[in-house]
Amino acid sequence: MASSLISIILLGVSGLVLFLYAVSRLALALKHVAGDRVKKTLDRFTRTVPMAILTGTVVTTLLDSSSVVIILAIALVSAGALPFRNSLGVVLGANIGTTISSQLFAFDLGQYAVVAMLPGLLLLTLSKKRQGRTIGRALFCFGLLFFSLYIIGEAVSPLKEYKGVQAWLLKLENPVRGAGAGALITLLIQSSSATLGMVIKLAAKGLLTLPAGIAVMLGAELGTCSDTLLATIGRGRAALKTGLFHLGFNLISIALGLLLITPFTAFVLRLASHADVARQIAHAHVLFNVAGVLLFAPLVPLCQRLLDAWLPEEEEPAAPLAVSAA
Structure with a gap:
């Protein structure tokens, strides 16, 4: 029994490692394909x-990562390319x-992953152009995403016993x-x-109930704030306020x-x-x-005023007056 449990854990962790790799590489590949366009879109349509909410929703759906979009918004705010107020709508849209990802995950697409x-x-191995290789990497990682979830599902199935x-x-x-378990994980x-x-x-395999799934989901919303807060370090007060808005939004919602x-x-x-429970x-x-x-x-205007009052922008030091020669 112990050896069987170890096999389940190893297979499940292997699937998780593949999933994390696929998520990070997919986000990176999509960012390379559409990085400059995303920056222009965030500047133009927010x-x-x-419009900022709609833009944040669409860009996050395309890049398949709310963290990437929010961190990108924080970087643009820090660089002065995106007004702080506009970034709040992007955070909400992200x-x-x-949530589009969770809808896709509820489909049992793992056995069809080879299609992508x-x-x-x-494309990744045969394309001579960098753009073609990047698109190939995105396609491969998209398929790997669902294949890794299929591995996780197969690994946890025996846990019913x-x-x-x-x-x-x-x-x-x-x-x-x-919620605590979801935040920690x-x-x-x-x-x-x-x-x-x-x-x-886990829900698809009959191991998790709807109330438990919702509770873990709430905790996951909180846990995802960590990387966006880390992205604000050293980027100035405007960027910090965007990260704090994301944290406050999640804390109150949760x-x-x-x-x-x-x-x-x-x-x-x-x-x-x-x-079924997975789809629910x-x-x-x-x-x-x-x-x-x-x-x-x-409440975005109110949140903006409160954050501006709490963390006002640092004033530029006045330039010293030139002293003319006598």
Whole structure:
């Protein structure tokens, strides 16, 4: 039994390592393909809060990483290329865009991963142009993303036979415990997408209930703030305020989510009673993030004023007066 459990853990960790590699390389490849266009898009289409939210949503969907988009926004704010207020809408939009991943993860596409991996590998190895190789890498990593989730799903399937594991997973139905586990896992692996992917696969194998999945999902939203806060170090007060807004948005949303988790879970069940638990968790992710954005969007001007009052911009030191020669 011990050797069997070790095999399950090793296979599951192998799938997780592949997933994290695929996520990081996919985001990097897509950033190389569309990096300059993304910067121009963020500068051009974020003049109003609704447009900034829409832009953040679309760009995050294309780059498949809310962290990359928020960190990019922080870098642009730090460089003075993106006004601080505009970045707040981008942060909100990124939180909607990241839910597209959980919807895709709920599909069982792992066995079809070769459809993307094979053309990607051919482009990566045979293309003589850098652009072609980058597109090939993006395709290969996109397929690898779903293949790694398939490995994780196959690895955890035998855990149904272990009563101790089932008992521990049931304890995650406690909202605080589940959220704490989600935050810790996301903090350790630095990827909320990986946490959601594992949650969805555990649910698909009948190992995780909807209340537990929602609780872990709430915690993952908090854990993802760590890398964006790290990105603000040494970048000035405007960038720091963008990172703090992201943290504050998630803290308040998660607190409300934990307080209302029972009626929220009931609402998800009523809305998606026909779907399996994995799909219900994916729907819950979308509903939660969209509700949070709708709540915060009208408050963006107030948040801006509060953050500006708390962390006013540093004044440039006055230039010394020139002393003319007598």
